[in-house]
Amino acid sequence: MNEMKVKHLLLVGILVLLAAAMVSCVLPNTATLHLQNTTGHTITAASFTPAGGSTANHLYNGETIPDGDGHYFYSITPGTYDISLTLDGYGSYLAFNDLVIEKDHLIFKTTPAHP
Numbered sequence: 001m002n003e004m005k006v007k008h009l010l011l012v013g014i015l016v017l018l019a020a021a022m023v024s025c026v027l028p029n030t031a032t033l034h035l036q037n038t039t040g041h042t043i044t045a046a047s048f049t050p051a052g053g054s055t056a057n058h059l060y061n062g063e064t065i066p067d068g069d070g071h072y073f074y075s076i077t078p079g080t081y082d083i084s085l086t087l088d089g090y091g092s093y094l095a096f097n098d099l100v101i102e103k104d105h106l107i108f109k110t111t112p113a114h115p
Contacts, residue, residue: 029103033073036110037065043111045086046071050079064088078103087114 037043043065049055058073065071083096095112 029078030075031078031101031103031105031107033076033101034070034106034108035065035073036070036108037067039085039087039111039114040067041087041090041114042066043071043085044088045084045092046073047084047086047092048073048076049082049084050077051081055084076101085111090114 035043035046044059045057046059046065047055047057059065059071063071078101081096081099081101082094083099084092085095086092093114096109099109101107
């Protein structure tokens, strides 16, 4: 490998590390949830209800999660959540009950089948 490529790869690596450090500083004590849609339908709403709190849809401005796609939910306050999903043309159902989300964690979940 020539010297220019090595310098370029080193610079890219440093930038990636800096970006990761900035995210952890900007969003301390939060978590990220990755939801993989395997329902066979488009998800039009993902409502998170924390214990003792009010429900909030975490898909904004007409966002959807098509079947087979995944979606990252960033900056989630740690806690225990019930998560309901609304499927296009099928209504809502409780997908996760008492899901514990801990700070500084990246959680991967696959949607359960629509009942």
